[in-house]
Structure formats: C-alpha cells, structure tokens
Amino acid sequence: MVAEQAALGPARERVLEAAERVVSEVGAARLTLDAVAHAAAVSKGGLLYHFPSKESLLIALAQRYVDSMQMCIEGAKGGLEGDPARELKACIVGILGDDPRTKAMGAALLAAASSDLTLLEVIRERIARYTAEVAASNADFARAAVVALAVDGLKMRESLRISSFTPEQRQDIVNALLKLADDAYR
C-alpha cells in the first residue's frame, strides 16, 4: 500500500493534476468535485480533506500556473542577469509551447473566472508585478505590452478552441511576436 501510494504520488498532487486534466477535457463548467475526485482516484472526502472547498482547489490551480510560468522565466534567465528581452521571449515560448501544464491553464483561468472573481487575485497580482517591472525597465512599454497581450489573446482563443489559424500562420505569428519582443528592448 505504501509502495502503491509512492507510485501514484502524494494525493494532493494527484488531485491537482487530475483537476487540470478534467478542466481541459470537459470544460470549466463540468469541473465538479466528483469528477476531479474520480479522475484522481480519490474519494470526495479525501479530496475535501486536502482542499477544504472548491475555491481553494481553484486557487491552488491558479497558483500552480503562476509558479510554472515563473519557473519558465527563471529557467530562461539561466544566470544571465538583466536580459529582459530574453525573459519576454521565454514567456512567449513557454506559454504558447506544448507543456501540458501551461496548456491546461487557459481553461483553468476560465474556471476561476466563472466562480468568485476574488480568486483571480493570484493572477492579478502576477500581472501587476510584471507590468511594473516592464514599466521600470528601459523597454518600449507599449510594444512590450502589446506582445504580452497578444500572447494572452492567442492563449485564450486556443483554450476556447475558437482559434482558426493554420499551423503555418500560427508559427508566423509566434515569430512576429519574438521579433516584436526584440524590438521592444532597443
């Protein structure tokens, strides 16, 4: 039993991963505690032991995303101090890349938005911090902001599955964003 648990990983983590799977597969409206519990192979009671309310689960989901984005930026820095263009570009590829964790996030954000708006605090704070950083840097603020906003827009469209770009078009767009990111820091 102990070995089995070790193989499955700690329940809390399993629940979070299951929630991401559920939300990206069946949509935010069907993100029920029962569905998550089932996907995580945990009982509802067990789930609620780790997350005392649905809201706390959603907050954890949002936090998880912000953390992964942060990690992605830190990774791009790679010791090099003060290369903000590179950071921005790392954001672009990180957010629009294939990492399943970030992929599920757009949907999770929607889930959060559907519920009480207060739990968007995590994301709001992250955005505010980033905005302040860019404003304080030597960047062309408007241009850097446009890039970030376009990334958000594309992410949203793809999360909602309303995007209609061909793979080639999408690649062109990403390239254009990378170029704009460079332009913003010059």
Place this chain on the structure above:
Amino acid sequence: MVAEQAALGPARERVLEAAERVVSEVGAARLTLDAVAHAAAVSKGGLLYHFPSKESLLIALAQRYVDSMQMCIEGAKGGLEGDPARELKACIVGILGDDPRTKAMGAALLAAASSDLTLLEVIRERIARYTAEVAASNADFARAAVVALAVDGLKMRESLRISSFTPEQRQDIVNALLKLADDAYR
C-alpha cells in the same frame, strides 16, 4: 402597464440588456435566469417565453456582440471601399471603446465558455471569416493577427478585471496598436 412597457422597450431587448448588466456585474457564474429576469423586471416565465433555454439566451448574447462589432466595422467603412487598415483600426477603437454593449461582451464570452462549448460557434465562425479575409488581403498577416490578438487579450484582462495598466499606459498601448495596424497594411 402598457405605457410602462413601451417606455421600457420590448421585453426581449430588455432581457438581453439585463443579461449583459448581470454578467458584467456579478460574473458569469452568477448569470442565472432568475437574476436576469429580476434585472429585466420580467418574470422567469416571461423570460423563458422569449428565450426557451439558457443556452439560447447566451447564443443571442454572443450574436448581439458579433453584430455590434460588424456594425462598428460597417460604420467605419463609411462608403470607402477597400481600406482594410481603416477597418482594423475601427475594430480596435470599437472593441476597446466605451460602448457599454461591447464592454460587457468579454464577460459574456466567458459565460459562454463556462457552458457548453458548442455555443461559441457564432464567435468561432466570425473569427474564421475574419482570419480568411486578412489572409486573402495584401496585409502582413502575422502583424495584423498580432494586433487582433492583442485587442482580444486586453479585452479579456479588462473583463476579468485583472488588467493593471494606468489610463496613460492603456492609451499608449492603443496608440501602438493603431500604428501597428497601419504598418500591417503597407
């Protein structure tokens, strides 16, 4: 009573406006039929007479937004044929402007996303058509797409109230978008 109705306008229109108010004030999760009926000063039965299901109400909401955007573009054309840059710019100011109808839309889209994904069809189709138009034009596709995506991103952030730009910053961004729109058609 009849006079009062006439003053308030037809019930169907009142319901749609009330739905936009509700969704933008309390969020998509609390967009209930009861809340909309109450806000529109109509009974639930009256509401369901005009919109036989909640989904039909949401679809009408989405349609309303698409129509208003379309009208905004038509208005910008103003007889001048074939000035796509001007159309794109009209979109920007239209979508990001102060018109209360378009302002509520981001939230409505979120509402739609929370429910069955099929009812995003209206919006998906509109985006596909626009994408095709741009691709067929003489525009720098990637650039034009970036502008549209950035508009979406800003719209989304503001709908979710997670935007943190100062009015001056926001104005700079809009100006940058207008400039980019010009650049895309050259």
Place this chain on the structure above:
DNA sequence: GTTACCGTACCGTCCAGTCGGTACAGTCCC
C-alpha cells in the same frame, strides 16, 4: 376565440459541502 405575452407555482437534477465513520501510525504511560 385565438394569439401573443407574461405570471405563479412547482419539479427534478445537480453539486458543494457535511458528517459519522475506518484504518493506521505514532507515543506516552504503566
């Protein structure tokens, strides 16, 4: 009278959250 429009009352379902349990691993005391 028939149609359009709107109201009241009610029903069924879904779902978050509760609650009384179980299993088990310490650990403190005698």
Place this chain on the structure above:
DNA sequence: GGGACTGTACCGACTGGACGGTACGGTAAC
C-alpha cells in the same frame, strides 16, 4: 509490551440549496 489516547489520511452516504426548466392560468389586443 500492551493498553489508552491522539493525530493524520481517507471514505462515502447524505443533505440542503440553487437553478434550469415545465405546467398552466390569466389578460389584453385584434
């Protein structure tokens, strides 16, 4: 070492409320 007790992790049936939708009755206009 063995009983009593405590804390952690988890289970699953149940409940209470919210909400979409139905049934049906009334009324004004044509």
